[in-house]
Amino acid sequence: MKVWILIVTALVTAHTARLSPQVVDPEGFLEKYGYLHHDHYLHNAVEVQSAIREFQWLSRLPVTGQLDGPTLKQMAEPRCGVSDEGSQQIWAQRVNVIFTGKRRLLHRGRRSAAKAEKWYKHHLTYQIVNWPRHLSLGSVRLAVRAAFQLWSNVSGLVFQEVPKGPADIRLAFYEGDHNDGVSNAFDGPGGTLAHAFLPRRGEAHFDMAERWTLNGHKGHNLFMVTAHEIGHTLGLEHSPVRHSLMSPYYRKLGRNLVLSWDDIIAVQQLYGKPLGDHPVRLPGQVLHAALQKWDFTELQKQQETTGLPLYCQGVFDAITMDQNETVLVFRGSVYWTISAEGTVSGPLSIRQRWSNLPQAIEAAAFSPLDSKWYFFKGKRIWRYTDSVLDPSFPRKSSELGLPRHPDCAFYYAPLGHMVLFKGSRYFVFDLKTLRQEPYYPRRLTDWTGVPQGTNGALTHRDGRLYLFRHQRFWRFDPGKVRVTREGQWAKNLSWTGCSNIPQSNNIL
Structure with a gap:
């Protein structure tokens, strides 16, 4: 999605809104990510304004209801392809539980926030179907294992890799349309980086055309994106909390703790707390150092095996x-x-x-x-x-x-x-x-x-x-x-x- 296309679309939208009560969804963005729910791409101006407000709320932008500069810029950023539908209601319910200790049923025309999907077991298996051309299987396995361990450290879940056969959660890399529907087709570098499915389908898909990395800054950190998509396979929606791993726009691996308080509460409300007295929350700098070490070791192994540098x-x-x-x-x-x-x-x-x-x-x-x-x-x-x-x-x-x-x-x-x-x-x-x-x-x-x-x-x-x-x-x-x-x-x-x-x- 290009910013200049969105700007032109916004101008057309504004002009159309003055002439009729129908406006255009910018490149189908609001439709794709669950803000509009109709079978056609023309929507009532009030509906679009409400959808834009919801998008701005989730993206931590000033809630104006207008396609202003910051909103258009945010829409052009690489993000998760999972719909934002229901995120606001489920987050509101999560906060309500924190303060009252009781679950409040929130009914809506889309999905009931009270019906958050989850696995009805605490031991889950996962499988890596394939991996990017420029990363070794060893590097990918380490990043994926660390991503699962991140959630296991703060919840009652246990994960186990199974190389073959059936698995609860499957991770795979694809290009373009991969039989998930046109709205889920990958769009090459930028745009949608990955998407996942809630339990009990349990799949996470990644765009093969992206540049995936473990430690560099030219590309997208596979560990961080995988950890986010795993959250979806466990039943978590997108979060509006700053620095949350479950934000629809992937955060970088910095010095802060990878999981925010909201991430932890969300997974614990579904699966309970870990067996230990205190959850293990590693800061980003510790994980970054570990990824650096793993990546260097894998580079040496692969060069010894193939005789060619990565x-x-x-x-x-x-x-x-x-x-x-x-x-x-x-x-x-x-x-x-x-x-x-x-x-x-x-x-x-x-x-x-x-x-x-x-x-x-x-x-x-x-x-x-x-x-x-x-x-x-x-x-x-x-x-x-x-x-x-x-x-x-x-x-x-x-x-x-x-x-x-x-x-x-x-x-x-x-x-x-x-x-x-x-x-x-x-x-x-x-x-x-x-x-x-x-x-x-x-x-x-x-x-x-x-x-x-x-x-x-x-x-x-x-x-x-x-x-x-x-x-x-x-x-x-x-x-x-x-x-x-x-x-x-x-x-x-x-x-x-x-x-x-x-x-x-x-x-x-």
Whole structure:
């Protein structure tokens, strides 16, 4: 769902509302997520305003009943595909139980909030049907196990994985329409990331086309999304509470406790408290460290098994080349080196070479102009001379006129400056003054043929700029000022160290 489409739709909606009592549901969003319940897409203006108010309440936005800027922006964010129908009523009942100790029946035309679905047993089995191309089964199993344990720690539930045969809860990855109905078809990167079914169907589906990760910030954290969808398979609805795991818009894995008080109360009202005296509530930083360790171990195991590093399957956070023509590929907390002769080394720890860097970076570039390393993450930039952090760094990107969360960064010889891509724009950074060049940022369309969302770029020894996104690359010729070739980099570029890649057999 694109914001500009929603804005145009909103303008049409407002115009139509002035002419008749019928208005248009923006791209079927309110219909899809349970705010409107009719067989056609024209609705009474009062109904739509009420639906927008309900959406704003659940999204913790100012409740205006209007398709204002913050509401349209929120609608465009990646989210869970489960309908929000009944969330407000069930949450109200949950709060009522907290204060009164009694359940109050709340009847409504849709679903009765008193009829929350649940499993009528406390020992549940689960099964991982398949997994994403760029994550190993071991990594996925660890993330899924941790997600189930999160709920088990605070409730009377026990979970057990069964590799084959029947299981209460099944987790699978699909692309596009996967026989769940048109409204549940996955839409590629962004939009709906996953959806699940309440008991007793017990299934959680994830969009295969998304970039799933355990520790990086370029992509979606599989552990967090899985934990959210498991909540649905247990019978939990979406929550309006800030920092709740069951918010329809997935939260990030930060320092806070992963489960909010509302998450815990919701699952305990269905399944009771754990046997121990106190629930085990791990903070996000502890789980993040565990995921980092698991991921690193799995990377080493897979490389020993296949003889190929994991980045060869098309997932990395950044790529650059140093003064010795050694290519460096970064993923999560590790990196690999590929020498000019094609020898691959790694995975190596980023922080062992460049101390003070965060656990994962978003962009990296070596500059032959000053022989320094530049790293970008969130709203900060780090600069190193060899492995030593330069004085006054890290610095805020905003102080230097640069964007937060850049897609990629690279030194570009024709300009004599560093270039950063972010969405539909690019920035030119003067490394001598540490300031953005005047008249920038400009539109990415200046780079004819280069797509948005590239996750790495470097100028190779042939003098051409190579840009990467997932499994594909684009070769940009500075002389012709356009892309002259594209393809699958792991197969077509021998200098990536990824020749003779075995075909994966883990995809249905």
